[in-house]
Amino acid sequence: MIQIADILLAWYDKNGRHDLPWRQTRDSYRLWLAEIMLQQTQVESVKPYYQRFLNALPNWEALAAAPQDQVLALWSGLGYYARARNAQRAAQKIVADFAGEFPNTPESAESLPGVGRSTAAAVLASAFAQQRAILDANARRVLIRTQAIRSDPKASKTLQHLWKLAEVQTPADAHTYNQAIQDFGAMICVPRHPHCDACPLQRRCLAYAGGLSEQLPLPTRKPEKPDRCGFFLQLEDRSGRIFLEKRPDSGVWGGLWCLPQFNPAGSSLPFLCDDQQKALADGFLLRERVRQFCALRHGLVVEVKALTRLQKHVFTHFQLHFRCILATLQDDQIAPGVADQILTGRWFTRENALAEGLPTPVRKILSQTS
DNA sequence: CAAACGTGGCC
DNA sequence: TGGCCAAGTTT
Structure with a gap:
């Protein structure tokens, strides 16, 4: 009896996307980088980032030794920035603990930050020709449909079952098969309106x-x-430089350079609700609150010049509504009595800022208002 | 184990 | 336009 794997392999041989950049190599670094970039990210989005990243940081040693800001700048716009920070930590671990070679067992591979079961299997199958099953969104959907699995796709019991199916169905040539089932899921067994007539x-x-x-x-x-609302502070000094602060490694936009997020409520809540923000934006209090914030947080004396219209940025789990507060540095002197630890930002020329790792909305803001 | 974590494309 | 989805992992 012809197995499903044989059919997928034959289909892939004829119809697969053999020309994808990461399909031209068995180099573990290149394969791993593609897997990390492709997590929760579509192929067309990854392509330009992949080439640029490899040109700048072509191997484990280069990535391990690079400044974090360079890594994040290369990742800027791809999203899920923990992937970039974990990728560098993984490279450092490979250099330090694995003699500069990607480890060749699932257990050791999964000990690398950002490498889970599916990513480890994908790299081991392709780089070392091991018989390892993957279970990404494509493989999952194909298995659920072909086996008519009606349980909750996210439930751990369902996932266990799917992993078992994936392992049973994965042939010796897992390298080719893993790519086949992914292309099949991306081209035929697509999420909505699958092409069953061509299947x-x-x-x-x-x-x-x-x-x-x-x-x-x-x-x-x-x-x-949920909706969250807030302000970005767009501070300029006399020479037109922009003030950015580096975000902490944890949380949204971790490690990226960002316009200061201004919280005029003065509370620990990061965002105001919309009506509060409107009231404040229309009110005369804003000017004074901004001055206070800049003095206390950054030791800067500023003057508010303008307020932009309301803009929106959508995340997976919330929507951010924001305005930009345009302000200028009034006094180049640091306010007296300001502790060093609160001076958390740096001044960038617009050009240098755009070369850093910036969140997409910040990149848009700085690109627009030149 | 549920929630957190970015962004762009599609219909 | 707004909800859905995409080559998942971490906490």
Whole structure:
């Protein structure tokens, strides 16, 4: 009996995306980098970042030794920046603990920051020709449809079952098969309106047999996406330089350079709700609150010049509504009595700022208002 | 184990 | 336009 794997391999041989940049190599560094970049990120988004990153940092040693700011600048715009920080930590661990070679067992590979079960399997299969199964979103969807799995796709029991299926179904040539099932999921067994009329697995697909192709995988609970509101401070000095602060490694935009996020409420809450923000934006209090914030937080004496319109940036788990406060540095002197530890920012020319790792909305702001 | 973590494309 | 989804891992 012809196995599903054989059909996928034959389909891939004829229809697969053999020209993707990371399909031209068996180098573990290049394979690993592609896997990390492709986590939760679409192929077309990754392509330009992948080439640029490899040109700048072509191997483990270069990545391990690079300044974190360079790594984040190369990642800027890709999102999920913990991936970039973890990638550098992984490179440092490989150089320090694994003699500069990607480790060749699942346990050791998964000890690398940012490398989980699926990523480890993908690299081991392709770099070392090991028989390792992956379970990414594509493989998951294909298995759920072909096996007509009607349980919650996120439930741990379902995932255990899917991993078992993936392992059973993965042939000796896992390197080719893993790519085959991913391309199949990306081109035929797509999330919505799968192309069942062109599907070589049609005769063996339980979802198709049961008329469930459009219903599976079962939808998962959509969490509430709250609105958050705030201000970005766009401070300029006399020579037109911009003030940015480096965000802490944990949390949103970790490690990136960012316009200071101004919290006029003075509380520990990072954002105001919208009506509060409107009231403040229209009120005369804003000017004084900004001056106070800059003096206390950064030791800067500033004057507010303007306020931009409301803009929006959407994250996975919330939406950020913000305005920019345009202000100028009034006095180049640091305010007296300011402790060093609160001087958390640096001044950048616009050009130098845009060369750093910036969150996408900050990059847009600084690109627009030249 | 649920929540956190970015961004862009699609319909 | 707004919700859905994408080559997941970490805490």
